[in-house]
Amino acid sequence: MTTSTAPSATDLFAQVLRYEHRADPYPYYAQLGREPVTRMDDGSWLVSGHREIRQLLHDPRSSADRLDPRNKVPKPARSLLMQDPPLHDQLRRVVTDEFIPRIMGMRDHLGELVDGLLDAHTGDHPGQLDVVADLAYPLPVTVICELLGVPREDEALFGSLARRLTRGLDPIDTQTEEEIRELDQARGELVQYLEGLITGRRADPGSDLLSGLMFHQDPDDVMGPIQLRVTLGLLLIAGHETTVNLIANGTLALLRNPDVLARLRTDPDLATPLVEEVLRHDPPVQMSGRSALADIDLGGTTIPKGSRIRLLLAAGNRDATRFDDPERFVPDRRDNAHLGFGGGLHYCIGATLARAEAQIALTALARRLGSPRLVADPPPYRENAILRGPEQLLVAFDRLTPDTTPKER
Numbered sequence: 350m351t352t353s354t355a356p357s358a359t360d361l362f363a364q365v366l367r368y369e370h371r372a373d374p375y376p377y378y379a380q381l382g383r384e385p386v387t388r389m390d391d392g393s394w395l396v397s398g399h400r401e402i403r404q405l406l407h408d409p410r411s412s413a414d415r416l417d418p419r420n421k422v423p424k425p426a427r428s429l430l431m432q433d434p435p436l437h438d439q440l441r442r443v444v445t446d447e448f449i450p451r452i453m454g455m456r457d458h459l460g461e462l463v464d465g466l467l468d469a470h471t472g473d474h475p476g477q478l479d480v481v482a483d484l485a486y487p488l489p490v491t492v493i494c495e496l497l498g499v500p501r502e503d504e505a506l507f508g509s510l511a512r513r514l515t516r517g518l519d520p521i522d523t524q525t526e527e528e529i530r531e532l533d534q535a536r537g538e539l540v541q542y543l544e545g546l547i548t549g550r551r552a553d554p555g556s557d558l559l560s561g562l563m564f565h566q567d568p569d570d571v572m573g574p575i576q577l578r579v580t581l582g583l584l585l586i587a588g589h590e591t592t593v594n595l596i597a598n599g600t601l602a603l604l605r606n607p608d609v610l611a612r613l614r615t616d617p618d619l620a621t622p623l624v625e626e627v628l629r630h631d632p633p634v635q636m637s638g639r640s641a642l643a644d645i646d647l648g649g650t651t652i653p654k655g656s657r658i659r660l661l662l663a664a665g666n667r668d669a670t671r672f673d674d675p676e677r678f679v680p681d682r683r684d685n686a687h688l689g690f691g692g693g694l695h696y697c698i699g700a701t702l703a704r705a706e707a708q709i710a711l712t713a714l715a716r717r718l719g720s721p722r723l724v725a726d727p728p729p730y731r732e733n734a735i736l737r738g739p740e741q742l743l744v745a746f747d748r749l750t751p752d753t754t755p756k757e758r
């Protein structure tokens with residue numbers, strides 16, 4: 350008689366992280382999802398149930414200070430993403446006060462940027478786009494650089510730093526000694542770059558977001574020189590490394606579902622629920638983390654004080670006890686309280702901007718590309734497990750029509 354033992358949560362999580370499963374980690378998330386809360390062999394916890402993730406995102410006993418002790422970043426030099434109240438809330442207020450007004454009324458400008466990027470390939474002949482390099486990456490990067498007032502010519506330097514740094518978000522056990530050393534080096538280069546930028550702007554302020562953060566009238570006086578630099582780094586990296594995956598994952602979903610692509614071509618309003626479904630079905634940020642400040646009862650289990658916790662947002666988004674037919678891509682899903690932007694105190698500050706960029710980019714692709722098809726399915730993926738997305742997304746087409754939408758005068 351043979352006995353078969355089900356793989357442990359530790360094994361399944363290791364499968365999620367393996368690069369060979371990067372294109373489709375979802376079968377492993379589905380198996381992990383059968384137990385909403387599980388303990389790993391190293392004593393940390395995995396939370397994959399939708400209800401349980403939401404509960405933790407809203408529980409003041411779960412701290413955002415979740416860095417692996419082997420990580421060397423000192424606490425005052427961590428961004429609001431990793432801070433708890435009251436400092437978190439004070440920093441977040443400054444950032445939202447300066448960020449949100451600057452992204453209002455941006456839709457027309459986003460449309461112009463998207464059309465400008467596609468115009469470079471316009472023609473009544475067959476061709477090929479790399480949707481990542483030609484649209485999904487340059488769009489959010491241009492927008493965040495414009496918002497912050499970062500010179501466009503620094504982009505290449507900054508972009509390569511951002512890529513090296515996001516690899517550092519993956520679990521430290523999956524990184525080699527060499528990569529960890531490389532990460533420290535990249536952090537040092539980033540600090541130097543950002544300090545140069547801040548010094549320049551202090552001497553010559555403008556109306557951009559960086560100047561706004563620098564001179565914000567802040568009764569709590571929390572935006573000192575270190576926090577200014579860290580916040581700037583967070584916004585720049587978030588602007589470079591997340592929306593790119595939303596647009597690329599959305600393009601993949603459209604090309605894998607030609608009926609949805611055809612609907613979007615004639616019904617641009619579909620873009621709103623469709624982008625929400627991409628955020629649920631194939632989220633750009635696959636997981637986040639917390640640590641327990643006290644014993645926390647969750648789904649009938651007690652997570653002990655001091656534990657490190659991984660929130661598997663991508664698994665919660667496909668929780669069969671929360672969503673009907675969760676593995677299916679349903680572009681107009683009505684009940685779609687996905688976890689793609691997190692939730693609670695740390696809910697993504699860039700959500701409105703990221704949504705608008707993706708809605709506009711996907712609608713333009715649907716409208717302007719004639720007979721698009723994927724050159725490789727699955728496409729090659731980037732190394733990163735947490736900020737996950739294609740490295741390259743080649744799309745062949747029969748023609749790319751000029752932009753014909755009426756412009757407001």
Ligand code: HEM
Nearest residue numbers: 429430587588591592595633637690691695697698699703
């Ligand atoms: C599709 C694109 C994006 C996705 C999927 C995304 C996702 C997320 C998630 C899941 C969190 C919460 C993390 C946690 O609770 O641990 C978060 C926080 C945050 N995001 Fe985004 N994000 C995106 C784009 C952006 C953009 C474009 C910006 C700004 C330029 C931005 C700025 C932030 C900031 C500042 C936080 C920290 C908020 C806090 O700690 O209070 N994000 N994002």
